[in-house]
Amino acid sequence: MSTTIDDEVTPETRPKPTKRQRRAANIADAASGGVKMLLLKLLLLGIVDAIAVYGVVILASAGQWLVAAIVAVVTVIVNWIYFSRRKLPAKYLAPGVIFLVIFQVFVLVYTGYIAFTNYGTGHNGSKEQAVSSLMASSLERVEDSPTYPVTVVDQGGTLGLLVTDPDGEASVGTNEQPLDEVDAEMEGGKAVAIDGWNTLSFADVIARTDEITELAVPFSDDPNDGALRTPDGSSAYLYLSNLEYDEAAGTMTNLDTGTVYSDLGTGAFTSDQGEELLPGWQIVVGFDNFVRAVTDERLAGPLIYVTLWTFAFALISVASTFFLGLFLAIVFNDMRMRGRKYYRVLMILPYAIPSFLSALVWAGMMNESFGFINQVLLGGASVPWLTDPVLAKVSVLIVNLWLGFPYMFLVCTGALQSIPDELQEAATVDGAKPWAVFRLIKLPLLLVSVAPLLIASFAFNFNNFNVIYMLTDGGPRDSNAPIPVGFTDILISMVYKVAFTGQTRDYGLASAYSIIIFIIVAVISVIAFRRTKSLEELN
């Protein structure tokens, strides 16, 4: 392959152009573009820059200086790339690489970071957020609180209270925003409307009672001052927290019991007895998640059987689909057979249907009490296809075989047909039996060309989330495990369930599992690529 566009680096096949030649080439290149192209380029870059400037302003005003700086630097680099006469490869690579770096590389690195934190339900935000939310959740009504007439107002879906204090001053606030004095429209000594907010009608108040009774508008910036709550949407009372936050000492004190909860570096206020106040906040916990995953008995068991099943599932899926596909490719690779084309089209249909739909349909057919397979094919049997730990695994493999064999059939057919007929003829002339021809000549040649696809198929099945989740949802559920894990879960579906389903979301543990998958896949890839040397073919 010869080089067509010389840029930056010496071409391999030709002598290095002189400076004048390069300049001439650049001028010719620029001249050929035309004014329209230049305008289009300017327009596109202008749009990108405008969006970037807007982004930087927003980020800077939110105090996210680091992110703002990164956005600014990237924008400058992009402009430099596209206005430079050089940097030709960069012009073509930049758009894809930007997405790749943010949504593939960065998120993997970020996963690594989360794996070392306690991020999850109960540890979602900063310490300040934890303090204010603890104070808000332990509010109790002050016995002799004055009554504050209130009007419930709404701004873009966020409810707020418009409060008239005993002096007749109006102020407004929400769950997040403490009360702030405003000019409001008064009616009979009560503030009833305010610019920028919609006053809720009586019917709306009734309809959103649940939301309104949950409202707790902080009285001031200091959480110890308490909050206003309204039981009926028309009058509010002062509520004080029975917790007291001592910022200097970093402790929470329960005023009723006198228990002191202090920050011991575990990401939550903890009493001397080890009792934790939740929500806590997010901290870096080091290798805790990994240690927990492999040493906690109730977690280590599931991790081991899920990992083993992931390997078994991926290996058996590749093997079963490959051998069925190869067998079919051999069967239908006979020129004498009629109607091969029709068999072929009908057999690849499972591959053409979106796999999530197929898996859902199979889940319906394999239903124990009502499914097609039990009711019709087996005449009313009640085989627990999806609910028995062992049988569910078999079912998953059957369905994955159904989903995957057409692909292997297509691939093997292609590979078989690319083997020259002369080889077979030569072997036959030498007296080889058909089986020997296949085993000693065709199969090795076939494996050479199909091996990379088998590795890719293994990697795909290793993370084949859809078929597991849609068919069995990982179930039957392992009731001994503290996390929502089941007997057909593979690693990736366990990550998903730990992070996003169930009562508690444990992002830290889920990310630790992700990192474990990452390491396994990396090791397998290195071994696989060493064996196949496919990377060396890249020139």
Place this chain on the structure above:
Amino acid sequence: MSAQQPVPGTPTGLVVGEIDEFADASTRASTSVGGSAPRTPMPRKPFQFGRWFRATGWRHIVGVVMVLFSLFPIVFVISSALNPQGTLTGSNALFSKIGIDSFVRILTDPKVPFLTWFGNTLMIAGITAVATVFLGALAAYSFSRMRFTGRRFGLISIVVVQMFPQLLAVVAIFLLMSAIGDWFPAIGLNTHVGLIMVYLGGALGVNTYLMYGFFNTVPASIDEAAKLDGAGHARIFFTIILRLVAPILSVVALLSFIASVNEFVVASVLLIDTEQQTLAVGLTKLVSNPRYADWSAFSAGAVIAALPVVALFLFLQKYIVGGLTAGAVK
């Protein structure tokens, strides 16, 4: 040869035909498929069932068994889509009742915004496919036609990165998108733009590699001729190369489209509101309990959802098979 009968047109007819027409199979065995392939002359021998069976007959049995295995879930879902009754049990008697009630139900049920899901899916998968092809083609062009420092590193990175699918980082993606959503609600959590951006993170992957291989088969002399005529690199790329590699572009677009239609993990995490969701997320939630779900309405939805993908797939089948094996089979 006079005994040869026309093959019935329908797939089922064909299968039945192959079983029933054993009698004249000996003559059929001697004619090759479709009449286009070269005919191998065979000495006319009296028909022997055993010989025919050993040569091709058993292949038909394998074929019929496999076709039954492939088709029975499809037949089942079509049958229950046509069944006006709702339940899973009611769908078990195949084609006992025929009606379009289920289709009407899935399309008009106010609680199930099926058409919205369908539109969302087509839009997200369509835009992702087009943008993936574009980004991938740009990168493949530079890898194929230019020599620069870091080129080999770039190619290896693409091979390595594709080993680590995005769904491994789904937690980080969720947290990143909710952080972005705090500052820029238009592209953060619960937006289609955000989901498409995440999908585009995977644009430079196996697809680029496929395209790279195909770009290499286009002779570089074409570029050189265009360059001598005064065309710049952008013009060569957009007006010459892109047209020459159109087949691989359509394959990559289709593979990317199917992948996005099938994608559940990231979509289910990022798209929160029912109205924003895709078919994969919506339909999965719809039948999360098959016992109580409106099974035939789901089946009707599944049939509607699968039709465009299956049609595209069969239409582009030849190219796809080529594309699938391009990386390995030479």
